[in-house]
Amino acid sequence: MRLLLLVATLVPLTAHAETALPTPLRVDQVVARARDRRPEVLASRARTRAAAQRPTIVSALEEPIVSASIDHLPFALHGLDASLTVEQAFPLSRVRGYRQRGAEADVRRERANGDRVSLDVELDAAAAFWMLAQVRANAQITKQQHALAEQLVAAALARYSSNTGAQSDVLRAQVDVARFGAERRALTAEIRGAEIMLNTSIARDVDAAIPELDTTVSDAAPPAPEEIERAAGKQRPELRAGRAEIDRAEVDVQVMRSMYSPMAMIRTGPAYTMTDGAGWMVMVGISVPIWRGKLRAGVAEARAMVDMTNADLDAMRRMIGGEARGARETIIAARERYIALRDTIVPLAQQALAPTLAAYAAGQVPLVSVIEMAQALWSSERELVSARYDLGLAWARLRRASGEGTTR
16 A cells, blocks of 8 residues: 555656656756747737648638528418528639738748747847856855865964964954855846756746756857848748738728629529419529628728838838847947957956965065955956856847857
8 A cells, every 4th residue: 555655646746756857957058948838929820820730711712501491382272382492602703812812921930939039038048047056156266165165364374373364354354264155146047047047948947947958159250240130030030920911901902802803692492382383483583782882991001001011021120130230230339348358357356366365475465465365356257257148148139130049
């Protein structure tokens, strides 16, 4: 019984267990998982599948009507006139084809909107990835700062014990130890919050473990602005959706013009009369579109919608081009900061700290010199982490702006 209870307890846990992520985890793996699992993407795909059925629905004829009627029943009940008919209505214009084309334009729009949702989800996941990378790196820096502050306390105590240093140096170093200890405890919660956001962005259980991250970021120069703008013009799903909207509006003009044509109706079936017996009946009808004012207003409304969608697309094209170029300039700025910090500023600060600490231990410089040098190093290291975050996020936004997705 105990074994059965243990199995019954573990089965639900294993059913909901999350698959382990690869180690180290790369940003392209994160965005691919978000694209495959986020409910927003799944909903947009379902919406596209639903829209794909509309062309067949809107282009079909109206359902036929089967009617059974008693045309004449004498009070004497010595017979009757009756009929059984099938009635079918159909347009005398190409409106069915126009409606089908309009529904096909709606399918293209929904497919483009689905691609837009995927790009937004990818960017959201990439931003969560780089945020977690930044918080984890800051935690590592704070750990190093804490260790260095403890070294300074030990050095200050040694100098104070030998009457070569002041008690204020010891207290000053102990303040830094306490501050960095509190910062490390706070960063533990920040790391957990960033892990929750990353798990949420890839539709994963919020308590699932996240492995070490591959924080390699490209420091290559971005493509030329003309190339980026050209790629955005071809690949952005918002533009494809706008062009589908124009197609839809133009088809609506043709649909409204088709309303000038009449609708035909045929009714036929067997009939029976008291005088002539069994026979066959046929009736042909046609609608008369006489309310021209309403029809002209419908056409004018559809033409106005065409003008509106064209203007919207032109405005969107300008905004997307500017957004793509602006994202490129953001990469250039973040790249310059990142390279300078990585290759020059941080290495110089690291080289200067060790001899300054040794000089303080030897009583050659005051504690404030060590603290100033340490703060310069810590500041430059944090700036490097922030610059890496900015550069990684800038690349993700450029790929979103150009419609390529955040796959690198």
